[in-house]
């Protein structure tokens with residue numbers, strides 16, 4: 001179980017959000033939406049240990065992830081090109097995380113010929129599949145998928161989310177899916193979705209197909225109106 005407790009973060013003395021509390025179970029997909037600039041990416045980066053929160057804590061199975069060890073939460077960037085060394089060929093980029101499972105290479109439709117190409121020589125969808133493959137090769141417990149299919153056509157989008165749903169279940173990986181697209185989140189998120197509002201409050205919305213919302217998983221009252229946690 002990944003638990004975020006009372007997280008707050010911002011930049012240059014400005015708080016983007018506070019009191020962010022939620023729980024994400026292994027093998028489930030939970031959605032995060034919100035207006036542009038609300039802090040969704042920042043929250044995703046906090047959870048992945050890439051940005052220090054100004055308050056609150058992230059725990060996995062009750063423990064704070066140790067720095068310097070293999071990160072149990074992998075962050076997937078909207079633009080995979082921005083997260084890859086443009087001078088490295090795909091072979092080297094994948095090798096950074098280890099040897100990808102043959103089954104995953106097949107499932108993601110990775111062509112052996114791509115290995116000798118540079119990142120800019122793949123399409124957006126192909127490159128996102130490489131990015132996901134690299135993240136999965138690091139054996140994460142959780143993935144933060146930040147608008148990962150936003151620039152893709154509906155077929156590529158459906159293909160990636162279908163695969164991620166299968167992988168989440170088979171490998172028991174929890175996924176936080178960040179998107180502006182509420183319809184997409186409703187289709188893919190078995191653990192419901194929540195919204196990061198402009199004033200930093202979280203409010204729960206309709207759960208996904210199999211989600212059940214518990215407004216207070218920690219067994220205590222939300223600290224203020226409109227601040228609500230979501231859990232399956």
Ligand SMILES: Nc1ncnc2c1ncn2[C@@H]1O[C@H](COP(=O)(O)OP(=O)(O)OP(=O)(O)O)[C@@H](O)[C@H]1O
Nearest residue numbers: 011012016034035036037038039040041042043180
């Ligand atoms: N490194 C940084 N330094 C200063 N401000 C930053 C930094 N990173 C992000 N911000 C600001 O924080 C705010 C929230 O950014 P963030 O990317 O988290 O929002 P978002 O909800 O993901 O937005 P979008 O939906 O447009 O991607 C924005 O106003 C952004 O300009």
